[in-house]
Amino acid sequence: MAGPDDDSDKTEEPTQRKLEQAHEQGDVIKSMEVSTFFGLVAVTAVVGLTGSGMTGVLLPSLRGLFEHAADISVDGGGLRRLYLTLVGGFMLALAFPLVLMALGGIVGSLAQHRMVFSWKSLEPRLDKVSPLAGLKRLFSPESLANFVKGLLKVAILGTVMTMVLWPERDRLDALVTIDIARTLSVAKSIALRMLGFMLVLMFLIAAADYFWSRYRYMHRQRMSLQEVKDEHKQTEGDPHIKGRIRSLRMQRARQRMMQKVPEATVVVTNPTHYAVALKYDDTTPAPVCVAKGVDEVALRIREMAKGADVPIVENPPLARALYASVDLDEVIPEQHYKAVAQVVGYVLNLKKKPSWRS
Incomplete structure (x- = not known):
């Protein structure tokens, strides 16, 4: 006899009502790689379109730091002022890019499913704190697939970074000897080239991961034949009751006719x-x-x-x-x-x- 966790009898494709119920509970198609891709698109747009503005904000602070490094006080008050100056400059320069990156993540989620508000995932559940359930999730096939996927992604992106940065190694060594404005310009050029390669690869990774996530989601939402029949009864009504109602209607119509x-x-x-x-x-x-x-x-x-x-x-x-x-x-x-x-x-x-x- 099949147990409660046995899905061997779930051979039917999910109905639209089943998918709507899953969506209401916050169970949707979700690929993190798609969100990462859209976030990377936002980063590339920020670097390409607002790089000059970021450079203009950071340049005074960095130029003063490098040109007057010997005069900077290293006591508690001096380090505190230096920290606040640098952090303030970086936060001001990165405020708009960070907003765009957050919007990119939201767009990535909306590209996979429509907006959903659900408290279901926040409800307390024993399986969330159960060590045995945690071990099952940790060593599940899906966790293993995510681990292998993460290693593969790191290896691919690491290879791309190496291919872009290795030919520029001599140029990067020389950056310490040139003006800070020129350094930021060179860094922007190299970053854009590296982001371009990463975008192409992340698009392929995100597309593959989305279709895999969709396949897993639809497989998880499959229904047994009995579930389909029960849902049909709930939505369309019991066929026996509908037949009885139809029979009564015909009988009353015949009586009126007579x-x-x-x-x-x-x-x-x-x-x-x-x-x-x-x-x-x-x-x-x-x-x-x-x-x-x-x-x-x-x-x-x-x-x-x-x-x-x-x-x-x-x-x-x-x-x-x-x-x-x-x-x-x-x-x-x-x-x-x-x-x-x-x-x-x-x-x-x-x-x-x-x-x-x-």
Whole structure:
């Protein structure tokens, strides 16, 4: 017998309602590599578009530091002033880039799923503090895959950095001998080149990780056949109840139809299998079908017509044609006017009433 954690019976793709419920609980497709990629895009944009502005903010502080390094006091007060000056300059220069990076992470999340607000993940759960559950998560196949993926990403990005920086090693050594403004310009050029290579590789990594995360998510949301049936009952209603309701509606409609039979002008029969009750008066351009049926229903129509003294005329071809071509409370089709006129005229002549086609 399958245990509670056995997913072997979950063979059905998740329904839209299942996915909506998972989204409401905060369970969504989430690839950290996609968010990292968009954050890297923001960093590249910051370096490329606002590098000069950052340089302008940092340059005075760095130039003063390097040019007057020998004059800087190293006592407690001097180091404190130096620290505040450098930190203030860096925070001012990095404020806008950090905001863009945060927006890049948000955009990365919204690119994978729509916005969600859920307190489900913050609810206290025993499995979050259970050492055994923690060990299971630590040595799970998914954790192992994330570990291997992290090592691979570090190796790839490390290789890219080495390929970009190694040819510039002599140029980097010489940076200490040139003006600080020139140093920042060279650093910006090298950083942009390195970020360009990293963007291409991170795009490939993020795309692969997103499709893997989507596959894992959809597999996790799979449902058993019984779950699909239960959900269908909840959303569409129990088929047995729906069938019962449909049966009751048909029964009530048939009762209303039978109540109109005594008002009919004539009933055309097959003579036993079909019966169509027609009503004609001065308010309609042609006779109207007020009741029709086959077999048992046709028998009841004939019995009610006899009880109400409604004339019954046997005309098998006309009865079948009317049954097939006219619905309840509708005027008969024009192609049957002549045949019906003969029947109605015959009945009305018997009752000494004027015929509709006379």
